[in-house]
Each structure stands twice: as C-alpha cells, then as structure tokens.
Amino acid sequence: MADGRGGPGNAGEGDKGGGEGRGAGGFLPPSVEAAWGLRERPSKGPKPGLTLDRIVDTAVRVAAAEGLDAVSMGRIAKELGVSTMSLYRYVGAKRELYILMQDVATGAPPPLPAPGADWREALEQWAGAMREVYHRNLWMLRIPLSGPPATPNTVAWWEWAMVALADSGLDEGTKVSVVMLLGGFVRNEALMMADLAAVIAASGDAPEEVLSRYGQTLRRLADPERFPAVARMLDSGVMDEQDEPDHEFRFGLERILDGIAPLVEAAK
Amino acid sequence: MADGRGGPGNAGEGDKGGGEGRGAGGFLPPSVEAAWGLRERPSKGPKPGLTLDRIVDTAVRVAAAEGLDAVSMGRIAKELGVSTMSLYRYVGAKRELYILMQDVATGAPPPLPAPGADWREALEQWAGAMREVYHRNLWMLRIPLSGPPATPNTVAWWEWAMVALADSGLDEGTKVSVVMLLGGFVRNEALMMADLAAVIAASGDAPEEVLSRYGQTLRRLADPERFPAVARMLDSGVMDEQDEPDHEFRFGLERILDGIAPLVEAAK
DNA sequence: ACAGTAACGCGTATGTCATACGCAGTAAGA
DNA sequence: TCTTACTGCGTATGACATACGCGTTACTGT
Numbered sequence: 024m025a026d027g028r029g030g031p032g033n034a035g036e037g038d039k040g041g042g043e044g045r046g047a048g049g050f051l052p053p054s055v056e057a058a059w060g061l062r063e064r065p066s067k068g069p070k071p072g073l074t075l076d077r078i079v080d081t082a083v084r085v086a087a088a089e090g091l092d093a094v095s096m097g098r099i100a101k102e103l104g105v106s107t108m109s110l111y112r113y114v115g116a117k118r119e120l121y122i123l124m125q126d127v128a129t130g131a132p133p134p135l136p137a138p139g140a141d142w143r144e145a146l147e148q149w150a151g152a153m154r155e156v157y158h159r160n161l162w163m164l165r166i167p168l169s170g171p172p173a174t175p176n177t178v179a180w181w182e183w184a185m186v187a188l189a190d191s192g193l194d195e196g197t198k199v200s201v202v203m204l205l206g207g208f209v210r211n212e213a214l215m216m217a218d219l220a221a222v223i224a225a226s227g228d229a230p231e232e233v234l235s236r237y238g239q240t241l242r243r244l245a246d247p248e249r250f251p252a253v254a255r256m257l258d259s260g261v262m263d264e265q266d267e268p269d270h271e272f273r274f275g276l277e278r279i280l281d282g283i284a285p286l287v288e289a290a291k
Numbered sequence: 292m293a294d295g296r297g298g299p300g301n302a303g304e305g306d307k308g309g310g311e312g313r314g315a316g317g318f319l320p321p322s323v324e325a326a327w328g329l330r331e332r333p334s335k336g337p338k339p340g341l342t343l344d345r346i347v348d349t350a351v352r353v354a355a356a357e358g359l360d361a362v363s364m365g366r367i368a369k370e371l372g373v374s375t376m377s378l379y380r381y382v383g384a385k386r387e388l389y390i391l392m393q394d395v396a397t398g399a400p401p402p403l404p405a406p407g408a409d410w411r412e413a414l415e416q417w418a419g420a421m422r423e424v425y426h427r428n429l430w431m432l433r434i435p436l437s438g439p440p441a442t443p444n445t446v447a448w449w450e451w452a453m454v455a456l457a458d459s460g461l462d463e464g465t466k467v468s469v470v471m472l473l474g475g476f477v478r479n480e481a482l483m484m485a486d487l488a489a490v491i492a493a494s495g496d497a498p499e500e501v502l503s504r505y506g507q508t509l510r511r512l513a514d515p516e517r518f519p520a521v522a523r524m525l526d527s528g529v530m531d532e533q534d535e536p537d538h539e540f541r542f543g544l545e546r547i548l549d550g551i552a553p554l555v556e557a558a559k
Numbered sequence: 560a561c562a563g564t565a566a567c568g569c570g571t572a573t574g575t576c577a578t579a580c581g582c583a584g585t586a587a588g589a
Numbered sequence: 590t591c592t593t594a595c596t597g598c599g600t601a602t603g604a605c606a607t608a609c610g611c612g613t614t615a616c617t618g619t
Contacts, residue, residue, distance in 0.1 A: 050494070050504055050505075050508060051508060051512075056512075059512045061512075165435065167433065167486075168482070168483070168486055169486060169489075169490065170486060170487070170490040170505075171487070171490075171505055173505070173508070173509065173512075178509070178512075178513050178518060178521060179517075179518070181518075181521055182517075182518040182519075182520050182521045185520035185521055185523075185524055186520045189520055194527075195523065195524045195527035195529050196527075196529040196534075197542075198524065199524060199529055200538075200539060200542045200543070201546075203483070203539060203543075204476075204539075204542065204543045204546060207476070207479040207480065207483060207543075208472075208475070208476065208479070210479065211475040211476070211478065211479040212475065214436075215436075215471070215475060218435075218436055218437060218438060219438070219439070221437075222437065222438040222439075226318070236318055237318075237438075237439055237441075240318060240319060240441070241441065241446070244319075244324075244327045244329075244441075244446075245446050249447075249450075250446060250447070250449075250450040251450075252450050252453035252454045252457055253446060253449055253450045253453055255453075255463065256453055256463045256466065256467060259462075259463035259464075261463050261464040261467055266464075270468075271468055271471060271472075274465075274468045274472070275468070275471075275472045275475075277550070278469075278472060278547055278550030278551055278554075279546060279547060279550055280550070281549065281550035281553060282545070282546030282547055282548070282549035282550035282551075283546055283550075285549060286546075
C-alpha cells in the first residue's frame with residue numbers, strides 16, 4: 024500500500040545458494056529493497072501470481088485482527104489461497120515479512136512541520152502521531168526490532184523528526200541522539216501500556232480492579248520492613264486511583280523535552 | 292539463588308482444573324508466589340526430585356551461554372536429567388519460567404543510597420547498575436515483559452529507586468512516573484544497543500564498517516530530494532564516526548534527569 | 560521457431576516446540 | 590492398612606519455520 028512496491032524476484036538467496044545475493048551492493052534483504060521500489064523485473068519465468076504488497080497487506084490484516092501470533096506463514100498463505108512455500112519466493116524469511124509489515128503499518132508520517140515551526144511543538148506532534156501508530160497497531164510492539172530503520176516509511180518518519188530539529192542549532196549527531204531518545208521513549212511507553220492492557224483484558228475484570236488487586240497482592244508479598252518506600256507508595260493509594268490513559272506519556276514526553284530544551288537554548 | 296525459594300507444589304492449575312488456584316488470595320501464578328518464599332509444603336506425595344531454584348538457575352545458565360532461543364522446556368529438562376513434562380510440576384507455563392529467570396538474573400540491587408544522598412546521583416547510579424544487569428544478561432531483553440513487576444528482586448530495585456527519591460519532595464504518583472520513565476529508558480536503550488550489537492555480530496564485520504555500510508545503503512535508497520534532512524545527516528558523517536558505546540545512554544540519562552530536576556526544585 | 564534457462568508454485572519432509580492427558584509409583588495421614 | 594495427594598514421565602497433538610527438489614512456465618538468444 025505504501026509506495027509502489029515492485030514485483031518479486033526470488034527473495035531468498037537464489038535457488039541454489041550462489042553468491043551473496045546483494046542486489047545493488049547493499050546489505051539489505053531483497054524484499055526490503057523491493058519495498059523501496061527497486062527490484063528489476065525478473066522477466067524470465069512464469070508470471071508471479073502474488074505480489075509482495077498483497078502478502079504484506081494480508082499479514083497486517085491478520086495481525087490487526089488476531090494479533091501477531093496469528094501471523095504464520097501457513098496462515099497468510101491460506102488467506103491468499105496459495106501454498107505456504109510460495110511465500111518464500113517473495114520473502115526470504117519470516118523476519119523479513121515482519122519488517123515489511125512494520126513499514127506498511129507505520130505508514131506515511133503527517134505533513135511536515137511548517138518551516139520555522141517551534142521544534143518543541145513539532146516533536147510533541149511527532150511523538151503523539153507515532154504513539155497513535157503504535158496504539159492502532161499494537162502487534163508491532165511484539166516484533167523484536169532488528170537493526171536500524173531501513174524501510175521507506177520508517178525513514179520518512181525519521182526525516183520528519185530531523186526536519187523538526189532543522190533550525191534547532193544542534194549538530195547532526197545530537198539530533199540523531201534526540202530522535203532516538205524520543206522514539207525509544209514513545210515505543211517503550213506504548214509497549215508498557217499495551218502490556219498492561221493485555222493483562223487487564225486477560226483478567227476479564229475492570230481495569231481499576233486489576234490495578235488495585237495488583238497493589239493488594241504486592242502489599243501482601245512485599246514486607247513493609249524490607250521495602251518501606253514501596254510500601255509507602257502502595258499505601259498512598261496511587262495504585263487505586265487511575266488517571267487518564269495518556270498521563271504517563273505526557274509526563275515522560277514533557278520531561279524529555281524539558282531536558283532537551285537547554286541544549287537547544289545553548290546552541291542558539 | 293535469590294531468597295530461599297520453597298519447594299514446588301503443582302504450579303499448574305491442579306491436576307484436573309479445580310477452582311482458581313489462587314494460593315492466598317493473590318492473582319499471581321503459584322510459581323511466582325514460590326519465588327517470594329511462600330508455598331506451603333505439600334507434605335503428601337513423594338519427595339520432589341527438583342526445586343524451582345534448580346530449574347530456573349539452569350534456564351538462566353543456558354540463556355546466558357546460548358541465548359534465549361536455546362531455552363526450551365525440553366532443553367532445560369535434559370540439562371537436569373529429567374523428562375520435559377516434569378518441569379510442569381514446578382512451573383505452570385514457559386512464561387512463568389521466563390518471569391522467574393528475569394528475577395534471578397536481575398539479582399539484588401546495589402546497597403541502598405545513603406540517607407540524604409543526592410537524588411540525581413542516586414538515580415544515575417541506579418540506572419547505570421540496571422544497565423549493567425541488562426548488558427550482562429542480554430537475553431532478558433528478548434523476553435516480552437508481562438505486567439507490572441511482581442518478583443522479589445524486581446521489587447527490590449523499585450524500592451531502591453523510591454528510596455533515592457524519598458527526600459525529593461515529589462508526591463508518590465510522580466515518583467512512580469519518574470521511576471517508570473527512567474526504567475523504561477534504560478531498558479529501551481539496552482535493547483537497541485543489544486540489537487545493534489547482534490546485527491554487527493551477525494554480519495561478521497567490524498562495527499564501524501557495518502555502520503558505515505548502513506549509512507551508504509541508506510544514502511543510496513533514500514532520495515535526498517525526498518529526505519533532505521536525513522541526507523544531510525548521512526552526509527555529515529555521523530554514521531561513520533563511532534563514539535563510546537555508552538554515549539547514547541549518558542545522553543538520554545542526562546536529558547531525562549535534566550527534565551526531572553525542575554520538578555524536584557519546585558517541590559522543595 | 561526452437562532450445563535453454565530462470566523463475567514460478569508447491570508437495571513433501573524435517574526438526575523443533577509447548578503442552579494436554581493419563582498412568583503408575585510413592586509416601587504421608589487416616 | 591488404606592486412602593489420597595502428589596510425584597515423574599511416556600505418549601500424543603498440533604503448530605510452526607523452512608530446506609529441498611520437482612514439474613511447469615514463459616522469456617531470451619539463436
């Protein structure tokens with residue numbers, strides 16, 4: 024669905040091994056290169072009956088509907104009405120499918136910030152939008168991330184953040200650090216919230232009840248003499264009241280931006 | 292290894308279902324309650340030939356030596372000279388084993404900060420120590436975290452951080468937010484570094500070469516017209532020079548603490 | 560037009576896993 | 590002694606990723 028991805032062209036290592044399989048000198052798997060719109064037409068054998076797009080879109084649909092665990096090669100193949108092994112003509116391994124799924128689900132970032140826009144507001148918007156992406160695609164958080172971003176949409180989001188920092192006066196290395204810090208935070212926060220939500224959903228009870236029961240259990244297990252500070256925290260009732268679902272997100276985001284602001288100020 | 296964990300006592304749900312299986316009113320799996328030293332002696336059947344400790348320690352050893360993927364129920368059983376299914380008398384599911392493994396690997400936190408110690412220095416120490424734990428046990432980062440901390444050592448680390456913030460003047464809810472933010476950061480940073488290291492190790496080449504090749508590949512794929520800010524970043528050479536391995540950690544940590552400092556100042 | 564060949568879809572096989580189920584032996588309490 | 594809870598474990602079951610190789614297809618160069 025993203026930018027036009029090309030056809031296939033043996034995503035594996037070639038039918039019989041043979042060399043490094045590096046398309047144009049890169050070190051990315053062929054299927055990822057395909058996501059960038061590369062991939063020369065094979066133009067030799069029978070016409071492929073599938074496209075990478077269809078495979079990836081199907082996988083995303085299944086993941087969205089039934090979670091990442093439902094995404095198996097067999098399942099996706101069945102969904103497409105082909106055999107399991109057909110998929111391996113388009114994708115070298117399941118890990119590659121994961122990478123492409125993430126790219127599709129991430130989608131294009133919002134319109135770039137206006138030139139001269141405030142860096143802080145822009146980064147807040149960026150973080151918020153990224154958070155929404157995760158919340159819309161919780162399964163993404165279950166995928167073990169593998170290496171630096173290298174797919175089109177991921178890079179587009181990166182671009183967005185770098186543009187937001189364009190006028191900050193920070194040097195490029197610091198910009199990268201800032202974006203990594205912020206991106207990591209958003210991802211981590213989304214992951215924790217998703218995990219918590221999963222626990223709550225699994226219990227079947229009301230959220231506040233689960234939280235409160237957790238507090239009670241901890242109070243029972245954790246000796247107040249050994250863990251006085253934790254006991255104090257539990258007794259304060261923070262575990263029983265619940266705040267807006269994005270409280271932790273806002274808190275963390277503001278803290279981090281507050282920590283970045285002096286750098287920008289100093290670089291001005 | 293940790294605090295004396297008791298014997299077993301059917302970690303599952305009972306041989307034939309039967310009720311909720313809640314030991315003393317909690318909602319934790321029996322094996323986790325065992326980690327807290329609960330678990331009354333079954334005192335009826337044959338003497339158990341294993342202990343939870345031995346199982347968990349073995350699993351940790353295997354994970355440390357060969358990675359988390361090497362930890363299968365069959366493998367651990369073989370290592371202990373028992374059958375696979377025996378383990379399920381002590382652990383309700385593999386997920387529980389993971390939780391216990393994390394607790395053992397996390398270990399006890401360093402000695403508590405001196406009363407009256409500077410909150411910032413203390414939190415820095417906490418974060419650094421936690422980071423070391425992750426670096427010593429990279430496999431921990433592969434375990435999908437499941438719910439709030441509920442094992443003895445995890446709570447002990449929480450206690451440590453809460454003690455560090457005891458004199459900060461922050462209210463309990465904010466303390467929790469701070470610890471979650473910091474803990475999430477440390478975990479995330481360790482995860483990213485571990486992933487990067489894994490990619491580098493898998494490639495077999497020198498670290499700087501991998502990074503540089505990544506930069507070159509991205510430069511080739513990412514149209515500078517579409518991604519000018521990313522192109523600028525790549526051209527600046529940040530991808531080619533490498534800094535100390537803990538650079539990102541220090542950067543993020545300082546930013547976050549800088550963001551927290553005003554809160555503490557205001558609360559004084 | 561024809562042969563060569565690359566790429567296609569897919570059937571089959573392998574090995575790995577978590578875990579359900581139930582049985583036979585064991586030891587403590589009645 | 591007899592019951593009973595608990596033990597270890599053998600034997601399924603049902604997924605799963607993916608290696609391998611076969612027959613087929615449709616371009617490409619002759």
